[in-house]
Amino acid sequence: MPYRPQVDLDRPIKDQLILRTVPGAVDYLAEDVRALGARVLRRYPDGLLVEYAGPLRPLAASRYFDVLAVDPAGLDDSRADGVLAALNPGGDTAPVRFRVGDLGEDRWAMRDRLESGYGWVNSPNAWDVNVEPGGLEIGALYLTQRFGELQRTPASTNPVVAAVLTRLAKIEPGQTVLDPFCGAGTLLVHAAEMARPGRLLGFDVQTRWLRMSAENLRTRRVAALLGRADAAALPVATGAVDRVLANLPFGKRVGSHRVNAQLYPAALGEIARVLRGNGRAVLLTDDKRLFRETVQRTRLIRVIKEIVLARGGLHPSAYVVAKRGR
Numbered sequence: 001m002p003y004r005p006q007v008d009l010d011r012p013i014k015d016q017l018i019l020r021t022v023p024g025a026v027d028y029l030a031e032d033v034r035a036l037g038a039r040v041l042r043r044y045p046d047g048l049l050v051e052y053a054g055p056l057r058p059l060a061a062s063r064y065f066d067v068l069a070v071d072p073a074g075l076d077d078s079r080a081d082g083v084l085a086a087l088n089p090g091g092d093t094a095p096v097r098f099r100v101g102d103l104g105e106d107r108w109a110m111r112d113r114l115e116s117g118y119g120w121v122n123s124p125n126a127w128d129v130n131v132e133p134g135g136l137e138i139g140a141l142y143l144t145q146r147f148g149e150l151q152r153t154p155a156s157t158n159p160v161v162a163a164v165l166t167r168l169a170k171i172e173p174g175q176t177v178l179d180p181f182c183g184a185g186t187l188l189v190h191a192a193e194m195a196r197p198g199r200l201l202g203f204d205v206q207t208r209w210l211r212m213s214a215e216n217l218r219t220r221r222v223a224a225l226l227g228r229a230d231a232a233a234l235p236v237a238t239g240a241v242d243r244v245l246a247n248l249p250f251g252k253r254v255g256s257h258r259v260n261a262q263l264y265p266a267a268l269g270e271i272a273r274v275l276r277g278n279g280r281a282v283l284l285t286d287d288k289r290l291f292r293e294t295v296q297r298t299r300l301i302r303v304i305k306e307i308v309l310a311r312g313g314l315h316p317s318a319y320v321v322a323k324r325g326r
């Protein structure tokens with residue numbers, strides 16, 4: 001059985017925590033944690049330092065951070081009544097297992113402190129705590145541990161980005177949601193888990209990604225209608241969709257700018273056609289100039305909001321798009 005580090009989500013804690021996220025998602029994260037009574041002590045371009053008191057469960061339910069770490073300066077406090085006190089690997093008596101990442105010269109001093117000072121066990125292959133320069137990361141609280149890992153294509157949407165896109169879509173209960181570039185189905189899963197849509201539709205040109213999508217949807221118990229289709233000619237009736245949620249091919253890892261120059265006008269025309277009058281589309285792309293020019297040229301839709309969501313060296317924007325005339 002794969003090793004799963006454990007943390008007691010219901011034990012009340014008091015701690016200073018580093019929450020790491022995607023640049024562009026920090027405001028959403030701050031809003032979420034403030035609603036839980038946490039105090040934001042510091043903002044970073046890709047995260048927050050917060051003071052949090054309470055059980056970890058509601059904090060762990062936020063999709064807007066992927067890593068939760070303890071500041072090394074607060075290690076002793078955290079062991080007394082913080083997250084580190086809530087670690088209970090394999091029962092209450094087993095020692096905490098850790099690995100030390102790229103700490104340079106400080107590596108050995110940290111290892112000795114954790115081993116001799118705390119009785120922790122250095123265990124690089126199965127650990128509860130990953131000691132990185134940015135703090136002591138709690139394995140059980142990685143986003144993928146909290147929500148489960150989805151199969152991914154090489155261009156799949158980062159889960160924090162997917163959560164922000166889904167939030168921007170403001171899906172209302174019962175609405176029909178379409179992803180015409182669904183790949184592995186990440187956005188369909190998020191739409192189902194973060195909102196209560198009525199019907200989910202997913203299309204892609206690649207059969208292998210549709211198979212992956214079907215598998216992801218099955219493991220997450222999400223019902224959706226999947227089909228192979230070109231986004232330039234969607235098998236969907238005019239005005240039948242309330243929300244479109246898509247990560248477009250950026251023309252970098254998927255496709256090319258030359259292909260996009262043909263695809264974007266056709267796909268945005270189709271999105272405008274299938275959207276209801278008061279519909280909304282949230283579209284992520286790094287081919288921004290082409291996207292903006294195309295939106296202007298279609299004259300059917302307009303951009304009402306743009307958020308830059310940096311990840312992995314790219315700086316794509318999430319565009320919220322509505323039909324013109326509303």
Ligand SMILES: C[S@@+](CC[C@H](N)C(=O)[O-])C[C@H]1O[C@@H](n2cnc3c(N)ncnc32)[C@H](O)[C@@H]1O
Nearest residue numbers: 155156157181182183184186204205230231247
């Ligand atoms: C950025 S990826 C989408 C990632 C997806 N949200 C996920 O998490 O896996 C873009 C997807 O568009 C698909 N695609 C490219 N050209 C297309 C077209 N003309 N019509 C439909 N899908 C297309 C690719 O196969 C790819 O899966």
